[in-house]
Amino acid sequence: MYVSVQNEFFDFSAEVKKFSESLENVGALVTFTGIVRGQKSKTLDYMFIEHYPGMTEAQIKIIIEDSFKRWKINDALVIHRYGKLEPGEPIMMVATAAQHRKEAFEAAEFLMDYLKSRAPFWKKEVVNGKEHWVEAIAADETALSRWR
């Protein structure tokens, strides 16, 4: 399991390479990368992500442990950034490795759904110099019901 909560930019191709080289006897590797949507000085100046140091890392580990119980996963990786992020920059990535693709895909989706509404991150968007906190949407909560 690899978990990193960081302010620094990450290179997802380098992270995938490192992750894949650590694996043995794997038949499927699924990755997802979330990117800051929007166009600079048009729809988004920048995004700011706040988090709860300590709880964030612990909560992500709990979510990954839970995925290990549900699917036959060899390993999983979660990187999530905080702080100021520009449009086009990577926000977070998830990678799952398994013997077969179904497990890897489902576990990756599960991790994504839970990271969205159970890991203590809060996004603020700044548009035309005005800032607002992104509100959680009902669909994010509904997405979790699929896994219950």
Added chain:
Amino acid sequence: MIDLIYFSWIRERIGKSGESIETKSSTVFELIDELRQKDTRYFEVFSDLGSFRVAINQELASFDAPLIGAKEIAFFPPMTGG
């Protein structure tokens, strides 16, 4: 003493990131009620129970959770990660 921590718009509206308090409250709900009495900022922030979540010692908790053993209580809006 219990450390209270505030995040996101809760931190902004209360005007501080946290504080240490002495409380006789025995549940989260009682503590919220106690905070509401402090002043109008707190009253407004904590008026709608559906608008925020709580964690005790860095674990998500319900409003009826007891405060026994609580060292750190965080209040924050629904998370928006991913």
